[in-house]
Amino acid sequence: MAMSRLFVGLVAVCGWGLAHAQGAVQQIEAHQHLGVASCASGVCHGATQPFKDSNVWQNEYSVWSDSDPHARAYRTLLSTESKRIARNLGIPNAATASMCLDCHSDNVPAAQRGEKFLITDGVGCEGCHGGAQEWISSHTNRDVAHADNVSKGMYPTDEPVARAKLCLSCHMGTADRMITHRIMGAGHPRLAFELDTFTWLNPHYEIDEDYVSRKGEFNGARDWAIGQGIAAYNLLDVLTNDKTGSHGIFPELVLFDCHACHRVMSGKRWGPRPGTGLGPGVVRLNDANLVMFRHVLALVDPSAGDRLAGQIRGLHQATTQSRSGTNEAARTLMRSLDTSLQTVAAYNFSEAGLGKILASIQRDADRGEFRDFSAAEQAAMAAQSVVVAFDTAGKLDEAQANRLSGLVDRLYATVEREDDYQMANFTGAMRALTASAR
Ligand code: HEC
Ligand code: HEC
Ligand code: HEC
Numbered sequence: 455m456a457m458s459r460l461f462v463g464l465v466a467v468c469g470w471g472l473a474h475a476q477g478a479v480q481q482i483e484a485h486q487h488l489g490v491a492s493c494a495s496g497v498c499h500g501a502t503q504p505f506k507d508s509n510v511w512q513n514e515y516s517v518w519s520d521s522d523p524h525a526r527a528y529r530t531l532l533s534t535e536s537k538r539i540a541r542n543l544g545i546p547n548a549a550t551a552s553m554c555l556d557c558h559s560d561n562v563p564a565a566q567r568g569e570k571f572l573i574t575d576g577v578g579c580e581g582c583h584g585g586a587q588e589w590i591s592s593h594t595n596r597d598v599a600h601a602d603n604v605s606k607g608m609y610p611t612d613e614p615v616a617r618a619k620l621c622l623s624c625h626m627g628t629a630d631r632m633i634t635h636r637i638m639g640a641g642h643p644r645l646a647f648e649l650d651t652f653t654w655l656n657p658h659y660e661i662d663e664d665y666v667s668r669k670g671e672f673n674g675a676r677d678w679a680i681g682q683g684i685a686a687y688n689l690l691d692v693l694t695n696d697k698t699g700s701h702g703i704f705p706e707l708v709l710f711d712c713h714a715c716h717r718v719m720s721g722k723r724w725g726p727r728p729g730t731g732l733g734p735g736v737v738r739l740n741d742a743n744l745v746m747f748r749h750v751l752a753l754v755d756p757s758a759g760d761r762l763a764g765q766i767r768g769l770h771q772a773t774t775q776s777r778s779g780t781n782e783a784a785r786t787l788m789r790s791l792d793t794s795l796q797t798v799a800a801y802n803f804s805e806a807g808l809g810k811i812l813a814s815i816q817r818d819a820d821r822g823e824f825r826d827f828s829a830a831e832q833a834a835m836a837a838q839s840v841v842v843a844f845d846t847a848g849k850l851d852e853a854q855a856n857r858l859s860g861l862v863d864r865l866y867a868t869v870e871r872e873d874d875y876q877m878a879n880f881t882g883a884m885r886a887l888t889a890s891a892r
């Protein structure tokens with residue numbers, strides 16, 4: 455299929471090696487940011503209706519300012535909620551603190567801000583598409599290829615590895631843009647992200663014929679899979695980083711499963727999770743993304759998947775022994791992820807194999823692996839992406855599509871309220887879905 459070849463080509467151009475690649479934040483900040491106003495004119499991206507004979511809608515600014523939450527990200531820092539968070543943290547003003555602006559605006563260094571740049575615009579166009587200094591004038595020419603724009607500093611948001619790194623820099627936090635348990639403790643909402651689901655929540659773009667000819671094919675299952683791999687890598691990267699991995703005598707708690715600590719004491723709800731091999735009363739790393747990536751490999755490269763399962767268990771074990779052992783186990787996993795991500799990126803996610811992913815998740819559910827809310831939440835988002843991928847590939851008739859979408863809704867309902875999560879309900883809903891998708 456053309457898609458996978460195209461994609462492999464792109465990877466070769468961009469260079470691989472997650473550990474050594476320039477980070478998303480550095481790429482975004484490499485050129486001057488001219489400001490949202492530079493994109494917003496009526497003949498550029500500020501139309502009120504989509505243009506008929508243009509490759510892109512050209513009303514992206516209107517969509518963004520009317521309905522995209524990124525447009526209000528800065529304003530959020532002025533809210534009562536943010537004021538309370540700031541007070542709890544002992545900082546004078548959330549709207550001037552880098553600790554908040556890094557994710558709630560396009561917080562490039564002063565030297566990289568053009569005349570029309572406004573920090574109050576929140577997460578503007580260039581916060582995702584990169585500083586436009588070098589490409590603003592040429593990118594409007596239809597004869598200029600997307601790759602030429604990218605070579606001038608446009609960020610490749612179409613490319614799933616790059617997109618995952620970009621979105622997760624704010625939606626999970628990385629060493630560059632860190633969210634800590636102190637910020638959570640002050641009242642910040644817990645962050646949860648899944649690349650495919652979130653890419654389609656407020657789109658100002660669509661995948662049509664000309665999109666595919668310019669940028670290659672989109673595949674939701676592939677994007678889900680890559681998003682899991684990059685998120686798992688980020689967690690380990692933050693964990694093994696001296697600056698971000700610990701706080702005083704404790705490790706950075708944001709990297710752990712919130713419900714390992716935040717649960718009622720009278721619950722007597724403990725039960726074994728074979729995938730960790732941990733006993734009762736132990737704080738568990740949040741391995742939700744690692745576990746999901748293992749389900750990806752169950753389809754793409756089963757023997758690598760089994761190896762990963764052993765390494766995940768090894769990491770959990772190491773956390774009960776020593777800091778240095780933990781770092782070593784984490785680095786082993788990072789190397790495996792690095793290699794496997796290349797296999798996954800080049801894999802042709804045809805509809806036939808997708809049932810295997812659901813079946814793999816199901817096997818875990820039957821073994822009691824979904825005790826942890828965050829893993830169950832990721833599994834629900836995974837199931838949705840997989841079902842949508844079945845549907846987009848034209849593999850489902852209308853009745854099947856409706857039935858499966860009802861079952862996905864039922865699965866979602868079991869993870870809707872974090873504090874009332876019951877594993878048995880989740881497992882039951884997962885079983886119904888897998889049986890129906892077969
Ligand atoms: C510079 C940081 C930043 C980047 C990069 C970023 N986001 Fe966000 N995103 C935010 C913030 C902050 C919010 C919350 C805005 C608010 O309500 O104040 C948000 C909100 C969202 C929401 C709404 C979530 C909800 O619960 O309704 C979606 C969807 C989303 N982002 C998707 C993405 C995707 C997809 C990408 C990558 C293409 C991305 N974001 C990149 C910072 C970022
Ligand atoms: C690592 C990036 C990151 C950092 C740092 C960060 N935020 Fe956020 N924040 C987000 C994202 C992403 C969301 C949206 C979560 C979602 O809906 O999925 C969010 C949501 C919020 C919300 C809830 C918004 C709503 O619409 O309900 C508030 C309030 C908030 N942030 C305030 C702050 C404050 C104050 C700080 C600094 C102390 C801060 N944030 C630091 C990424 C970040
Ligand atoms: C949160 C990140 C984010 C922000 C903010 C953002 N975009 Fe995008 N944009 C994306 C993603 C993801 C895509 C889809 C992948 C792709 O084609 O690159 C996209 C695609 C596009 C496209 C290409 C559509 C196509 O068919 O090729 C245009 C044009 C665009 N955005 C313009 C804008 C403008 C103008 C703004 C500011 C008003 C903006 N974007 C803000 C993430 C973002």
Ligand code: HEC
Nearest residue numbers: 635638639640641644707708709710711712714715716737
């Ligand atoms: C190792 C145990 C541990 C883990 C893991 C943990 N926390 Fe906490 N959390 C605590 C402790 C201890 C406090 C402080 C309680 C206090 O101040 O009295 C706290 C406080 C909080 C508070 C403030 C509660 C309040 O009453 O104001 C929030 C919110 C919070 N944590 C969210 C989270 C989230 C979200 C996660 C997962 C990303 C998480 N925690 C993971 C131990 C943990």
